[in-house]
Amino acid sequence: xxxxxxxxxxFNTFGFGVDAALFGRITHTEAIEAIWKTTLIxxxxxxxxxxxxxxxxxxxxxxxxxxxxxxxxAIIQETDxxxxxxxxxxxxWHETVMWxxxxxxxxxxxxxxxxxxxxxxPIQNIGAYGTELEQVFDHLEAFDLQEGKRVTFNHEQxxxxxxxxxxxHEGKGRYFITHVVLxxxxxxxxxxxxxxxxxxxxxxxxxxxxxxxxxxAVIQIRRSKLPDPATLGNxxxxxxxxxxxxxxxTALQAQYPDIRSFPAAEGTVKxxxxxxxxxxxxxxxxxxxxxxxxxxxxxxxxxxQASGPEIIGLAKEIQQSVWDTFQVRLEMEVNVR
Numbered sequence: 001x002x003x004x005x006x007x008x009x010x011f012n013t014f015g016f017g018v019d020a021a022l023f024g025r026i027t028h029t030e031a032i033e034a035i036w037k038t039t040l041i042x043x044x045x046x047x048x049x050x051x052x053x054x055x056x057x058x059x060x061x062x063x064x065x066x067x068x069x070x071x072x073x074a075i076i077q078e079t080d081x082x083x084x085x086x087x088x089x090x091x092x093w094h095e096t097v098m099w100x101x102x103x104x105x106x107x108x109x110x111x112x113x114x115x116x117x118x119x120x121x122p123i124q125n126i127g128a129y130g131t132e133l134e135q136v137f138d139h140l141e142a143f144d145l146q147e148g149k150r151v152t153f154n155h156e157q158x159x160x161x162x163x164x165x166x167x168x169h170e171g172k173g174r175y176f177i178t179h180v181v182l183x184x185x186x187x188x189x190x191x192x193x194x195x196x197x198x199x200x201x202x203x204x205x206x207x208x209x210x211x212x213x214x215x216x217a218v219i220q221i222r223r224s225k226l227p228d229p230a231t232l233g234n235x236x237x238x239x240x241x242x243x244x245x246x247x248x249x250t251a252l253q254a255q256y257p258d259i260r261s262f263p264a265a266e267g268t269v270k271x272x273x274x275x276x277x278x279x280x281x282x283x284x285x286x287x288x289x290x291x292x293x294x295x296x297x298x299x300x301x302x303x304x305q306a307s308g309p310e311i312i313g314l315a316k317e318i319q320q321s322v323w324d325t326f327q328v329r330l331e332m333e334v335n336v337r
Contacts, residue, residue: 001031002040002064011067012052013115013229013236014302014311022064027090029150029178032066032143040064041145047337048176050120051092053235055335058308068119070178073099083184084138089119089177093126101215106188107136109215110197113222115229115236119177122153123167124333125160129218130194134160138183142175151175162270163240163333190214194262196221225296233302234293238315239273239330252326273322273330274298280321290314312336 006023009015022044026032035041045063049055069090077084083105087096093116097108110131120126121133122140139154153175159166167175190209192198200217201209209217227234243264249271253259256279261269274297277283283297289306292314293299300311319330 001025001035006065008052008057008061008065011049011065012055012057013234014056014306014308015229015233016057016302016308018057018060018308020061020063020065023067024064025067025069026176027069027071029070029141029143032145032176032178033148035066036143036145036148046145046173048173050089050117051115053115053229054120054124054333055235055337056308056311057337058312061337066176068117068176068178070119072179076181079186081186083186085182085184087118087180087182089117089179091118093118093121097215100182100184101211104188104211105184105186106190106211107131107184108182109188109211110191110194110218112215112218118180122158122160122177122180123165124163125158125165127163129197129221130191132160132162134158136182136184138181140177140181141179142177144175146174150178162243162264192217226299227293227295227301232293233304233306234299235334237273237298237333238300239277239298239318240333241270241273242276242328242330243268243270244328248327252328271328272298276322276326276328276330277318280318280325282318282321285314287314292318308336 002022002024004022006020008020009017047065049065049067070088071090072088074086075083076086094113096118097112100108110129114126114128126133137155139152142151144151188211190211192214197217200220206213246267246269249261249269260272260275264270277297282292284294285292289303290310291301291303293301300315315332322328322330
């Protein structure tokens with residue numbers, strides 16, 4: 001079950017050629033329970049891995065990596081208005097969205113083509129185009145690696161925020177998410193207000209879009225801006241969109257009239273990180289095999305042989321540049337290991 005010295009090149013979307021000291025595939029909850037009964041977990045640096053689409057390895061991983069490969073999709077409850085779906089943590093996120101859309105269950109369509117697994121989605125509270133996971137989240141099942149027991153988290157207990165949850169803070173590395181339960185609408189109302197979705201639909205002459213139309217539009221937009229990790233190593237959005245005070249934004253707007261913003265908590269606005277990075281001249285930048293994507297400044301890329309430290313170093317330069325220019329702090333969205 002546990003292997004030694006396994007290459008992680010095929011398990012991270014940046015394609016870093018690093019190794020894990022110990023590596024195990026978890027295909028069912030009983031497997032993680034069996035490992036817990038050994039001394040491996042308490043005696044090792046533990047990392048739970050999903051699709052490897054939100055991680056930068058700074059070097060070989062010296063501890064134990066457990067890859068979530070728990071599969072399965074099932075309807076566990078259904079009414080005239082909603083359907084409750086129980087999804088294995090190892091299921092591919094985009095394929096799960098496509099399954100829901102094909103069945104006419106709404107709420108996930110704006111999250112199409114996001115890389116990664118279902119089990120990783122609550123950790124990051126993934127979001128795109130005006131929708132976040134928490135809007136369709138009901139509860140999740142996990143194994144507590146500290147107490148050695150199965151647990152359940154409801155929406156409130158997950159403490160979701162913008163790309164945030166309890167699993168990124170005091171629960172980090174403690175819980176192995178085995179299943180996620182989503183509540184989707186059988187009579188959905190589409191959300192086309194964010195980004196370029198409406199423009200794409202208008203261009204296609206679609207006046208009354210279905211969830212399939214919205215999903216197709218999101219996929220078209222993402223593919224036009226984001227590189228395929230299979231051909232160019234990356235992990236999608238590298239930085240969070242920063243939230244700043246309205247007064248700060250107003251001052252920046254006076255100097256940069258083309259700056260954009262989106263609503264946030266009272267007294268604040270969210271500013272596109274991609275705009276800030278591009279304004280600082282980083283879009284299309286390349287040093288060796290580490291660079292910033294030519295079509296989307298929010299995406300750092302590995303052109304072939306870049307290392308984790310090279311990508312991280314570039315990210316820190318970008319952060320400093322944005323701070324020096326706008327006095328705005330960019331926070332990395334990815335996990336550095």
